[in-house]
């Protein structure tokens with residue numbers, strides 16, 4: 001993250017926040033509306049700069065956290081579909097090292113800005129592409145915060161195309177809202193039907209045990225820069241980006257559950273909400289007398305596997 005933060009700080013050094021404020025407010029309203037976009041939401045270089053300043057650290061943090069929940073993969077190539085200014089590409093390179101990376105997007109200004117941010121720090125091809133045009137194969141494909149802008153038909157066709165073009169893994173990330181979660185569930189069903197194995201966050205291939213009462217999402221901490229704080233008129237030095245995601249791979253499914261909320265701590269007792277391999281979701285109580293298990297529960301975080309992998313405990 002530090003490299004991206006430095007690159008963004010360098011880019012934004014000379015940009016007066018007032019120049020970005022209108023774009024930031026419009027983008028916030030557009031993204032919050034949750035409506036599919038009938039024209040690109042990022043339309044100009046100022047919009048792209050505003051997006052990079054106020055959203056890119058958060059989408060980067062969400063993708064980084066999602067990738068950290070994947071089983072081991074060794075991708076050499078990456079296709080970042082609807083990649084915009086390249087947040088998911090940064091996260092993938094952070095996770096796996098240098099990749100033969102291609103960022104695809106319909107908005108040339110976003111690509112040009114992404115290329116400028118990446119210059120000298122991260123190598124990638126930046127290519128104009130519109131949904132409907134073919135995708136070339138890649139070991140890893142990311143689709144980060146894109147479905148939210150598409151109609152249901154377009155979401156279906158993008159998920160099918162990306163599923164057909166991914167060789168090792170496909171990771172789809174959406175806002176951590178009930179609607180984002182529903183889009184993820186639909187994509188998950190389609191990918192299972194196409195023969196993929198769900199590798200994260202679910203510890204099973206069955207129906208989601210949260211449906212009807214809750215929505216599955218996770219949280220990534222993002223430190224705000226001074227400009228970020230000014231743009232969002234925010235006081236806190238950080239924000240928590242909520243996201244939903246599905247990652248599919250060719251790996252065998254793991255046997256551990258997944259912690260799906262912040263753990264709750266009471267004196268001598270940790271309560272973890274765990275999604276289990278048998279598809280149930282519910283509390284796991286770990287009292288102090290359980291010694292090493294209690295210590296592991298105290299260290300557990302939202303998104304971790306439970307019980308922890310033997311080499312982590």
Ligand SMILES: C[S@@+](CC[C@H](N)C(=O)[O-])C[C@H]1O[C@@H](n2cnc3c(N)ncnc32)[C@H](O)[C@@H]1O
Nearest residue numbers: 059082083084087105106107130131144145149
């Ligand atoms: C919210 S931005 C996400 C950008 C980036 N993936 C990230 O996580 O920061 C959504 C991106 O999807 C792109 N997009 C939306 N509809 C598209 C389409 N029909 N064809 C190509 N790109 C599209 C937009 O141009 C935009 O850059």
